[in-house]
Amino acid sequence: MTIFEPFFGKKLESMERFEESILRYATREYERTSIGVLREKTVHAVLKDFYAGQEEDCKEIRIGNYIADVFRGGEIFEIQSAHFGQLRRKLDSFLPDYPVHVIYPFAHCKMVHWVDPQTGEISASNKSPIKGSVYEAFPEFYRICSYLGHPNLILEVMLIDMDEFRLKDGYARQGRKGSHRYDVYPRALYQRVVLASREDFLNLIPAEVLTMHRVRHRRMAEGEQAEASEVEGFTTKELAAYLHVRRTKISFFITVMKKAGYIKELGKSGRAGVYGKVQEREQHE
Numbered sequence: 005m006t007i008f009e010p011f012f013g014k015k016l017e018s019m020e021r022f023e024e025s026i027l028r029y030a031t032r033e034y035e036r037t038s039i040g041v042l043r044e045k046t047v048h049a050v051l052k053d054f055y056a057g058q059e060e061d062c063k064e065i066r067i068g069n070y071i072a073d074v075f076r077g078g079e080i081f082e083i084q085s086a087h088f089g090q091l092r093r094k095l096d097s098f099l100p101d102y103p104v105h106v107i108y109p110f111a112h113c114k115m116v117h118w119v120d121p122q123t124g125e126i127s128a129s130n131k132s133p134i135k136g137s138v139y140e141a142f143p144e145f146y147r148i149c150s151y152l153g154h155p156n157l158i159l160e161v162m163l164i165d166m167d168e169f170r171l172k173d174g175y176a177r178q179g180r181k182g183s184h185r186y187d188v189y190p191r192a193l194y195q196r197v198v199l200a201s202r203e204d205f206l207n208l209i210p211a212e213v214l215t216m217h218r219v220r221h222r223r224m225a226e227g228e229q230a231e232a233s234e235v236e237g238f239t240t241k242e243l244a245a246y247l248h249v250r251r252t253k254i255s256f257f258i259t260v261m262k263k264a265g266y267i268k269e270l271g272k273s274g275r276a277g278v279y280g281k282v283q284e285r286e287q288h289e
Contacts, residue, residue: 022193025053088147112163112194142256152264159199237280
């Protein structure tokens, strides 16, 4: 399974299907409660349509004691935008018997629109300066890191260009501080990242980063004396700077990768840990 859908035709197909799901959602009539709050959030509904492939009878399917968002072709698709810790019981129930795709929708590029809660009028709009990436998902993946490596678990990060509508119901002069989000509407699929294997996760570390540091590493083979050798690796700071991602997010990435057994600390550079890949044979020792 590939990680970034590198083949242009396959990526284009996903983008086109995603746009079709957006159009299908936009043309349907959904019941609304007061002030137009949708019963089902838009991104969640669009993604269910995307993964169900227009098959309405495979949505919201009871499997055992739980309801799966989509059950299609013998596989389960669960869409989770936050609170991944709440997935653990479902994963315990589903994973022994079915491949489970956990889909995490995340904003790649976001336009923020401000809505008057009294009149519904949309006033100023501004583009968020922050661009999302797959690494932003790891604080949530940390909550289920004990399941990583399970042969039936597939994580998918859907990086989506979005329009976010916020109510001007907060405090301060323009009512923006402490405001509430009304809904988020997807505009286009930027990238679909699939993480289904050890190699998929390791491919998130650029090859250039892996050789940024050289440290002395001592390895103890069974029945032998410790051998010291010089090995190459990287620090959290170096990886964050190379990827232009906040260090807090990269710290979660490093922690998850260590807990999964994909990387390890090789040594120190001052007070900073230097990390490198765990070879596949080492995982089985």
